Amino acid sequence: MTDAFIKIDHVSKRFGGFAAVDDANIDIQRGEFFSLLGPSGCGKTTLLRMIAGFEYPTEGAIYIDGQDESDVPPNKRPTNMVFQSYAIFPHLNVFDNIAYGLRRLRLPKREMTARVNEALAMIKLEGYGKRRGDQLSGGQRQRVALARALVNRPKVLLLDEPLGALDKRLREAMQIELRQLQRNVGITFVFVTHDQEEALSMSDRIAVMSAGKILQVAEPRTLYEAPNCREVADFIGTMNFFDAKVASHENGAAILDAGPIGKVRAAGENLPDVGTPVLVAVRPEKITLSTTPREGAIKGTVDAAAYLGERSHFHVRVDGIATPVAIASQNVMRSGDAVSHGATVFLSWPDDAAVILPRE
Amino acid sequence: MAPANLSTRIPTAARFGARVEAFFRRSDAARGYLLLSPAILIMLAALAAPLLLLVLYSFWSQDGYLVNTQLTLDQYSTALGREAYRTLFYRSLSISGMVTIVTVLLSYPMAYFIAFQVQRNKFVWLILVTIPFWTSYLLRVFAWKIILGYNGVINSGLMSLGILKQPLEFLLYNPTSVVVTLAHAWAAFAILPIYVSLEKIDRSLLEAASDLGDGPIRRFFRITLPLSLPGVIGAAVLIFVPTTGDYVTPALVGGTDGVMIANVIQVQFTKIGNWPLGAALALASMAAVGIFALLIVQAMRLAISRVK
Amino acid sequence: MMAKVRNKAGQGRGLFGYAIFYLAFLYVPVLFLPIFSFNDSAFIAFPLVGFTTKWYTEMFADTGMQIALWNSLKVGMFTALISTTLGLLAAKALTRYQVPGSAAVLGFTSLPLFVPDIVLGISLLILLNSVHIPLSLWTVVVGHVLICMPFAMAVLISRMEGFDKSLEEASLDLGEDGWMTFWRVTFPLALPGVIASLLLTFIVSFDEFLIAYFLAGTDATLPIYIWGQLRFPYKLPGVLALGALILVASCVLVIFAEWVRSLGTDPNKAPTVGA
Incomplete structure (x- = not known):
């Protein structure tokens, strides 16, 4: 039907008038470690539960390996x-x-024992079989929980904030163990988390969600270095934003007029037209701070x-800009070029740092 | 894959079945009511329908062995108009009002003790107070009959100790013996709701009150009592409503002076065989109890808001 | 600070004394039943004459008692089974599904607590009479299920709220359908509540007099039999013996039920309700 292993096709879930998930479209590839990232209440768990079959979409359909699973109960998925x-x-017991x-x-009997023991070995809990569930750390x-799910050799493993507790x-x-395990078994993982670092370090690709909507689906590096909107940029890491207007185009880059901070050069594809009001975004660690x-x-x-x-963090006040500029710099020298409160400093960044x- | 083709070949009955299944899977409310339906059905059949029929009966009249289904208010005018019945209503309400007050007053300190003073083995104390609640009501009432009787435990005990020459006659067969017996029989009903509401009180509220300068007594009346009021009201209603309609206690220890409305209702349904009048008496007593219970609740709310 | 501590200790001792008095008030009156049941005299009066078990042997030999006991056991067992089954289904619905009007349903099933037994008895009597259903032990069961529902629901709902909803989801996720999930997960986890509910509803039914009195027809349950015996003074010692046995049996069952109910509920772990 489609190339995607899991296809989430215009899926919405409404509870009364409230849209927990709003027109979500995601293609997940076979064998991918895919994360749904967003603040609590953004709809990521609802989306995961719709893939599992505990909730049914109000609109849209979910395909797994080419099959429409939208109406299939969880025990048949x-x-x-x-x-x-x-x-x-x-x-x-374990x-x-x-x-x-x-058992179903x-x-x-022998095959079942073998498979369970294999699973116990996989999670390094050999010999724990007789332990009761409530006697575990x-x-x-x-x-x-991981072994209990994987022993069934599912096509997809769904993980709902499994490391949160x-x-x-x-x-x-x-995190490291889970990522290795996923590579070894080769099963597609869909992982829900609100922890951006966790998502960045583990995932092949990430979907960032907010208020029921999918904001961006991309690889971790792209999400961090080239977010597609202010919300994504803000949610993942820290970001400085400056109001600007496109002044001119020059060799595949745009020259932006950013008022108090002057002209800024930013490269990129699909540059907006001259005269468009935009935001310039620069990560704190891309900014160099100097006293001369x-x-x-x-x-x-x-x-x-x-x-x-x-590293050290600084907030630098610039005339004409309401929010102080955040800067993160590595403490390369032991003595450090310590800059203290009230000092006058000069900020600069390379051309490709600005996004x-x-x-809005 | 050709889903359209496939579905035309599936028999319609099976498709209908699948649709029903999908409906129940998708609707929490439908699944919930499917599971609730046996309980709701039996409650409708054994509680709602009989009560409605009771209402209907109270507007009919007894014609010899037959029931005349001509609607009439005669039963209510008899039930409310006849002096004997009015006395019974008044007595039933005042006895169970007394029982409610006595039981709540007796049980509050006990509930307070378990909630605040018992540190370990709360569970054991709770079981100790609830055991009588589950055991035979009839036998607990009967126990009081042998205690208060003319040749009963108290009289014979005091006489064999030489304290009394003659048995005391006023112990049994009067409203007081009914109140004592009912207060004993319903004690557990009062403790549990009061205990639950006391247990729920955030202990830091009490510390805050002390910290702000309240002594233990002021603190009790300003914090503990108002916050435990829902439990007190719950207990009061749970005792007042059923005791007004109690049959066993007045029949065993009430004598002629301790007869209550339920005894008269029972007679209408057995010896006399005037079911419509029995129905009207039952409904009138329930209405009176309901109104009184509401008044109690309101009065207590008001009293507490004054204290605050 | 010192004053406060001393004050509290003093208050505690006072209340402890009161608690003992209160327990005495609850238990001592009932204790006279077993005491006099062993007294070798047809009159229930002090002083005690001598020890005898003849009232027990006399009582056991009474065929009327045997029939009534058997009737009560039957009614109690059916009542316990029916009300616990209905209560379990209802508890599952109310704790696991978002049911609109669940508060109203809960209120409706608790209603029998607030209606005097005599009204429940006579209104059921009227209904059965007008649809020409003859009175029997079965009609007693119907009346008893009615008064047992609030207890069964209370015990089972608190048990079902006490364990994680995602356990049942995990079972569905691992491939079991709703029916098998109920038997492999829900039922074993609810079992302490189910046993407690069975025992408690059995006791309520076994001890209930007034509703049975209206609905039993010609069959007598044990409380009805006892009620009949109360009219004859010479039968009272036998009633005392029977009553003492019933009280002891009820106490044992209640303690066992409460103990089972407390099993598996870890007081240190907050119940996980909802998400």
Whole structure:
């Protein structure tokens, strides 16, 4: 039907008058680690639950491997899910939790045992089979939930904020482990998270959602370096925005008139017409801060400075701009070129650092 | 893939079945009501329909062995007009009003104790107070009959100790014995709602009140009591409403002075066989109880808002 | 600070004394039943004469009692099964699905708590009479299911709210349909609540007198039998023996039911309701 392994085709989900998901269109490729990223309440979990079959779309259709799954109940879909709460059955032990989906298939006992043990080895919990579900730690529950889903060899594994309940250190270890696991089994993963760093570090591609809408679907690098709107730029990392107007075009780049900070050069495709009001966006770490005047540099005063170990953060006030400019600089030298509050500084950035965004 | 072609070949009955299935899968409300329907049906058949019929009966009249279905207000004018019935209504309401006050006053400190003072084994205390609630009502009332009787526990006990020469006659068969027995029988009903509302109170509110200078007594009347009021009202209604219509207690320990409205209703449905009048008496007593319960609730709300 | 602590301790001791008095008020009156059931005298009066178990043997030999006991057991078991089954379905609906008007449904099923038993009894009697259904133990079961529904619902709803909704979703996700999910996940997890509900509704039905009195027709349940015996003074010792046994059995069942109900509810873990 389509090339995409999972096709989310104009899917909307309305609860009364409220649209939890609003006309979502996503193509997910086979074997991809795909993330749905957005703040809580943006509709990412509802979309995931529609792929799983716990919610049915009000409009649109969901195809998995060419089959229309829109009306198929969850128990007949080729998907399995890792729940946010893990949903480990408390009345069953680890072995029976993992074997839950297999028992239904009435496999020969030996094959079932073999598959469960294989799954236990995969999650490095050999010998835990007799342990009861409520005697496991958070990390172990997470692994059991993963094994219980993967042992059924689903076409798609759905993960609803599976690392949210873990502490920071364990979460970082699990991120790496999960990514390796996905490469090994080759199953398509759809991963829901509100943690942008988690999404950036793990995913092949990410869909950024807000208020039920899909804002941008792209690879992590593209999302960070070339966001397509202010909301995406703002949600992922920190971004400085300046109001500007397109002044002229020059060798595939646009010269923008950004008022108080003067002329800015920005490259890109599909440059807006001359005269269009736009936003210029620059990441804090792309900005160089210097105490000596430079050609074309913007003059400002340090409003706040914070030392964070490997880097420092500054807020620099520039005349004519309401929001102070955020700057992040690596502390390369041990002595550091310490700039303190109230100092006069000069800001500059390379030509390819600036991104043009539409102004709403 | 040719879905259009395929679907024409599926028999329509199966397609209809699939459509119904899909409807239930998609609609929470439909699935919910499907599961609720047995309970709702039995409640409609065994509660709503009988009560409606009771209302209808109260507008009919008894004609010898037959019921005359001509609508009439005669039963209500008898039920409300006859002096004997009015006395019974008045007595039933005042007895169960008394029972409500006594039970709530007796149970509040106990509920307070379990909610605030018991640290460990709360569960054991709660079970201890609820056990009598689940055990035979008839037997608990009967126990009071043997305690208060002419040759009962108190009289024979005091006489064998030489304190009394003659048995006391005023112990049994009067409104007071009914009040004591009912207060005992309904105690658990009062404790649980009060306990739940006390348990729900955020402990930091009490600390805040102390911190702001309230002593324990002021704090109780300004914070604890108003916040536990829903439980007190719940308990009051849960006791007042059913005790007004209680049959067993007045029949066993009430004597002629302790007869209540339910005993008369029962007689209409058995010995006398005037069902329409029985129905009117039952409905009139329920209406009176309902109005009174509302008045109690309002009065308590008002009293508390004064305290604040 | 010191004053406050001392004050609190004093208040605590006072209340503890009151609590003991209150428990005595609840339990002591009932204790006279077993005490006099072993007293070797046909009169229920102090002083106690001597120990005997003859009232128990006499009571057990009474065929009327045996029939009534068997009737009560039957009515109690059917009532418990029906009200618990209906309550479980309703609890599942109210805790798992977004049902419009769920508060109204809950209020409707709790209504029997607020209607005097005599009204429930006579109105059912009128209805059965006008649709010409003869009175029997079955009509008693109907009346008892009515008064047991609020208890079954309360026990089962609190149990169903006590475990994570996504456990059932996980089962569906792993390939089981709704029916098998109910048997493999919902039912085992709700089991303590189901057992507690069965026991408690059984006791309520077993001990209920007034509704059965109106609806039983010629069959007597145990409370009806006891009621009949109360008229004959010479039968009272036997009634005491029977009553003592019923009280003990009820206590044991209630304690067992509450113990089962507390199983698996971890007081440290907040129940996960909703999302």
